[in-house]
Amino acid sequence: MTLSRKLLPLPAMAVLISAWQISVMRSDSTILPGPWAVVLGIMELAQKGLLLKYVVASLYRVTWGYVLAALIGIPFGLLLGWYKRGEKAFNPIIQILRPISPLAWIPIAILWFGVGDGAAIYLIFLASFLPLTVTAMNAVRNIPEVNLNAGRNFGLSERQLITQILYPAVAPYLIVGLRITLGIAWLVVVAAEMIAVNSGLGFLIIDARNAGNRYDLVIAGMVLIGIIGIVLDAGMKNLEKMKSIRWGYGGN
Amino acid sequence: MAQTATTAPERAVEAAKISVRGVSKIFKRDGKEVNVLDNINLEARKGEFVCILGPSGCGKSTLLNIAGGFLKATTGSITIDGEEVNGPDPRRIFVFQERGVFPWMTVEGNIGFGLFKLPKEERRHRIAHYVKLVGLEGFEQAYPQELSGGMKQRVEVARALAVNPDVLYLDEPFGALDSITRLIMRSELLRMWEAERKTILFVTHDIEESVQLADRVVVMSTRPATIRRIVEIDIPHPRDISSPRYLELRDSIFEEIGLAHKV
Ligand SMILES: Nc1ncnc2c1ncn2[C@@H]1O[C@H](COP(=O)(O)OP(=O)(O)O)[C@@H](O)[C@H]1O
Ligand SMILES: [Mg+2]
Numbered sequence: 001m002t003l004s005r006k007l008l009p010l011p012a013m014a015v016l017i018s019a020w021q022i023s024v025m026r027s028d029s030t031i032l033p034g035p036w037a038v039v040l041g042i043m044e045l046a047q048k049g050l051l052l053k054y055v056v057a058s059l060y061r062v063t064w065g066y067v068l069a070a071l072i073g074i075p076f077g078l079l080l081g082w083y084k085r086g087e088k089a090f091n092p093i094i095q096i097l098r099p100i101s102p103l104a105w106i107p108i109a110i111l112w113f114g115v116g117d118g119a120a121i122y123l124i125f126l127a128s129f130l131p132l133t134v135t136a137m138n139a140v141r142n143i144p145e146v147n148l149n150a151g152r153n154f155g156l157s158e159r160q161l162i163t164q165i166l167y168p169a170v171a172p173y174l175i176v177g178l179r180i181t182l183g184i185a186w187l188v189v190v191a192a193e194m195i196a197v198n199s200g201l202g203f204l205i206i207d208a209r210n211a212g213n214r215y216d217l218v219i220a221g222m223v224l225i226g227i228i229g230i231v232l233d234a235g236m237k238n239l240e241k242m243k244s245i246r247w248g249y250g251g252n
Numbered sequence: 253m254a255q256t257a258t259t260a261p262e263r264a265v266e267a268a269k270i271s272v273r274g275v276s277k278i279f280k281r282d283g284k285e286v287n288v289l290d291n292i293n294l295e296a297r298k299g300e301f302v303c304i305l306g307p308s309g310c311g312k313s314t315l316l317n318i319a320g321g322f323l324k325a326t327t328g329s330i331t332i333d334g335e336e337v338n339g340p341d342p343r344r345i346f347v348f349q350e351r352g353v354f355p356w357m358t359v360e361g362n363i364g365f366g367l368f369k370l371p372k373e374e375r376r377h378r379i380a381h382y383v384k385l386v387g388l389e390g391f392e393q394a395y396p397q398e399l400s401g402g403m404k405q406r407v408e409v410a411r412a413l414a415v416n417p418d419v420l421y422l423d424e425p426f427g428a429l430d431s432i433t434r435l436i437m438r439s440e441l442l443r444m445w446e447a448e449r450k451t452i453l454f455v456t457h458d459i460e461e462s463v464q465l466a467d468r469v470v471v472m473s474t475r476p477a478t479i480r481r482i483v484e485i486d487i488p489h490p491r492d493i494s495s496p497r498y499l500e501l502r503d504s505i506f507e508e509i510g511l512a513h514k515v
Contacts, residue, residue, distance in 0.1 A: 149352075150354075152339075155341070155366070160368075168354070171356070247395055
């Protein structure tokens, strides 16, 4: 991509923000704070020390829930994919659990962990675990039989087959799954924080409304969630550029 | 074929390299039995190039997979140097269509894949040799998706040859290539075979291809496959594919299969 094409979104954004500011000013709106009010809101949060505190609190929960889910869900999924019997045994349970929104677990999460980090982390874990398990399972199932047979033909042991064929073959799919799942985890943390804890960006939004209808802070919270979400996604996207993985994404 | 200067009596007692004895295969699927191979008997001498020719779906791949140790025969057995096949073995390498190359490895990585037991220096040496043999110099660091179908196929052949197997199994290796590349790959394969003299079992459904390549063509029937005839192709390489003998052998196979070659 050329630089000028990379910069293309900037004018569009400038137009949108100007239109937002102008229409709020013209209409003297009380139902929507303008962008400038939102900027002031973010600065206020920074001054009070809440900005960093809430961002860190949200990232902390996402990190724990997501990393735990990855550490358990991916190996579990790989095992299910590798041992067909495992898949046969567990797949029905997985399929039943999958359509249940992680948010439906909120009451149970609070019952088990109380209001606090534990409940939020548990919810993020739940939201990330199944997608990662299913991704890993399908990735193994989709390894071409010819690749495995070639490995066996060259005299690889079962262990070498796993390290030299299974891992590299599933890596691109796992990276994509990790990226999508991090997006889900970030969606869920906001919802979880609205109910199950009293800090974090989700809490900020609900608290700003409850304690004084501070809609500038509500939107400030939304903007922060958006920006951090983009940064997380861009970080994961960078992983896809690794040479040994790029083959999995079609084209070059 | 007689590349080694053995004396006549020695050759006479020399056992077959590959011998297929009474191999049948019945697949069971959804409670139904599919009879695929019916009592196949076949021998290949050391260094011989044997083509297995038959219509699609007759069981050629199944036979080759049994010889490769990837499938078990229902009855009968295959021995190589008198030793029964019962599992894959690096001494006999199966070349899939170009799909078999590892997309996560470079050309070099692929060709050196089977050499993990060798010391680094020797490994490098061998890789370089086979890169050259298949004409992929300059592409050592390329990934398969940057290569054409023919080049990928060369990578697979080089990967197989690099471990110095005594037997190569090729299952319609050029089937997915365009017809010009296919012709080039055939003569490349012959060149490599003449350089290394592996025993080759080559599966194809292409009559011309079999007559161009093989020392002997094993003509199979439709499923359940039996051997209809084995045709000796007594034309030295390089073969003139418009010579009367070539046409005669080709036409006899066309007739054997029951095809008039008029379009
Ligand atoms: N694992 C299997 N289970 C059941 N049937 C099979 C299996 N593998 C192959 N077959 C059947 O055996 C027949 C021969 O297949 P194959 O050996 O691949 O034929 P060819 O290579 O000659 O085209 C086909 O009808 C195919 O459907
Ligand atoms: Mg086949």
